[in-house]
Amino acid sequence: MMNRFEGSGSREAKIRYLDGDFQILLPGGYVTCAVTGRQIPIDELKYWSVDRQEAYVDAAASLEGDKRAGALPSR
Template sequence: MNISERLPPHGPEAVVDYGPGEFRVVKPGAFVRCAVTGAPIRLDDLRYWSIEWQEAYASSEAALLRLRRAGRA
């Protein structure tokens, strides 16, 4: 089973503090939401986030879109 075949996360949304190269779970939960798409992201699958804006992204494409919308790419 690969990531795209996983079942959607069940449980509450986590609250996360995004740092350089790692994140810290402030309030436990099963997932966070992508700031661009709104898609749920399992914490085990979380790879992209912004330290400055403290938000998560479902993919590198979503992160780039966020930068473009902010006029930074």
């Protein structure tokens, strides 16, 4: 397994999201938020969905991702 900080900072990393952790499959400096499209530096990645294998820039984006996927009831 590669160190999570190895690789080129100018390209997108390929990541497998696990419960409470993630595994770098292809080194890079960032991943893209599935909701906002913003780049998330690997060292700042805190929110993701294991089921959908998606990263989120913050808690609000994570909540929106759940809503879009139908994981939360709409009000």
